[in-house]
Amino acid sequence: MQFASDNTAGVAPEIMAALAEANAGPVASYGADPLTGAVVEHLREIFEAPQAAVYLVATGTAANALSCAILTQPWGAIFCHRNAHIEEDECGAPEFYTGGAKLVLVEGAHAKMDPVGLRAAISHTARAGVHNVQRGMVSLTNATEAGTIYTPAEVAALSAVARDYKLPVHMDGARFANALVSLGCTPAEITWKAGVDVLSFGGTKNGCMGVEAVVIFDPARAWEFELRRKRGGHLFSKHRFLAAQMAAYLEGDLWLRLARQANAMATRLSAGIAAMPGASLTHPTQANEVFAAFPRASHRALQAAGASYYLWPFDQSLDGPDAEPLAARMVTSWATTEAEIDAFLAHLG
CATH class of the missing domain: 3.90.1150.10 (Aspartate Aminotransferase, domain 1)
Incomplete structure (x- = not known):
C-alpha cells in the first residue's frame, strides 16, 4: 500500500530494458548519439512542432529552473500559484538559476491560477519602476500540486493575460502525461496552441529512472538553454542513458x-x-x-x-x-x- 509518491515506484520494464540495451558498446557523448537525435524528432512529431528545440535533463527541478532562466531576467517576477511545485518543493532553484528572479504567488482554488487573479498580480507588479522587481514570466503546473488539471481553454485564458503584458509562459509538466490522458486532447492543444512557450515534460514520475525533456517551442531560445544547462552542471556526458529512457518512454505510447x-x-x-x-x-x-x-x-x-x-x-x-x-x-x-x-x-x- 505505497501511496507516498509516484517517485517511489520502480522503473517500467520496457525502460529498464532500453537502458541495458543502450549499455552495449561505445557511443558518442554529450547528446551527439543517434538515439538522442531520434528522441528529439519523436517529441517534435508528438507536439506537432517541427522547429521546437528539445533537451534532456535528469531531474524535474533542473527542467523547471533552467526553463525559468531562459524566460526571465534576474530582476524579473515569476508569476505562479501559491502551491506551485517551483514554490513549495524546489529549494529556491528557480531563483538560483535565474540569478535572483522573484516568485510572485497567485491564489486560486485547488492549486489553479485564474485569469483575474493572475492579471491582478501582474498589474500590481513594477508600479514604482526601477525600485521594483519587473514583470518576467508566468509558470503553471499541469497536473497541479492538488492533482487538478488545467484544460486547454484555461491554459489559453492564462496565456492571453500573459500576452497582454508581453510575458512568456512556462508549463511544469512533471505529471504532463497524467494531465493529458485525463483531458483527452493532443499535446499541442494543451501547450503551444494554448500559448505555452516552454514545457518541462516529465518522465521520472511516470516510469522512467530519471529523465525529463525541456521542449522549447521558440528555437531562438535554444542556444541560451544549452549554455545554461552546461554551466549549471546538467549536461550528461553519457547522454545516451537519458535518451534511452525517453525513447522507450515514447515508443508505442508507453x-x-x-x-x-x-x-x-x-x-x-x-x-x-x-x-x-x-x-x-x-x-x-x-x-x-x-x-x-x-x-x-x-x-x-x-x-x-x-x-x-x-x-x-x-x-x-x-x-x-x-x-x-x-x-x-x-x-x-x-x-x-x-x-x-x-x-x-x-x-x-
Whole structure:
C-alpha cells in the first residue's frame, strides 16, 4: 500500500530494458548519439512542432529552473500559484538559476491560477519602476500540486493575460502525461496552441529512472538553454542513458499507457474513499493524486497496516479524538495495483 509518491515506484520494464540495451558498446557523448537525435524528432512529431528545440535533463527541478532562466531576467517576477511545485518543493532553484528572479504567488482554488487573479498580480507588479522587481514570466503546473488539471481553454485564458503584458509562459509538466490522458486532447492543444512557450515534460514520475525533456517551442531560445544547462552542471556526458529512457518512454505510447494506469488507480481509490462514512475529498481527483480527509482512527489503522502516504499538511497529529478527520495525500503510479487500492480501502473502513 505505497501511496507516498509516484517517485517511489520502480522503473517500467520496457525502460529498464532500453537502458541495458543502450549499455552495449561505445557511443558518442554529450547528446551527439543517434538515439538522442531520434528522441528529439519523436517529441517534435508528438507536439506537432517541427522547429521546437528539445533537451534532456535528469531531474524535474533542473527542467523547471533552467526553463525559468531562459524566460526571465534576474530582476524579473515569476508569476505562479501559491502551491506551485517551483514554490513549495524546489529549494529556491528557480531563483538560483535565474540569478535572483522573484516568485510572485497567485491564489486560486485547488492549486489553479485564474485569469483575474493572475492579471491582478501582474498589474500590481513594477508600479514604482526601477525600485521594483519587473514583470518576467508566468509558470503553471499541469497536473497541479492538488492533482487538478488545467484544460486547454484555461491554459489559453492564462496565456492571453500573459500576452497582454508581453510575458512568456512556462508549463511544469512533471505529471504532463497524467494531465493529458485525463483531458483527452493532443499535446499541442494543451501547450503551444494554448500559448505555452516552454514545457518541462516529465518522465521520472511516470516510469522512467530519471529523465525529463525541456521542449522549447521558440528555437531562438535554444542556444541560451544549452549554455545554461552546461554551466549549471546538467549536461550528461553519457547522454545516451537519458535518451534511452525517453525513447522507450515514447515508443508505442508507453508514456500514455503508464499514465492511464496511474490515473485509473487514483479514480478507484478516490471513489472508494468518497463512499466511506466520515470521509470526503478535499480536491477533485483529476489525475493520479487523491486528496481526502477521513477519521483519525482510520489513519491509525492504515499506518499500523503499513500503508504509506502523507498527512497533508504534515503538521497534523495522530494523537487526538478518533472521529476527528485528518487530511491526507495519496499518490498512485503506473505500478499501483487494484489489490493495493482494495487493501487500503479495507483498512480505511
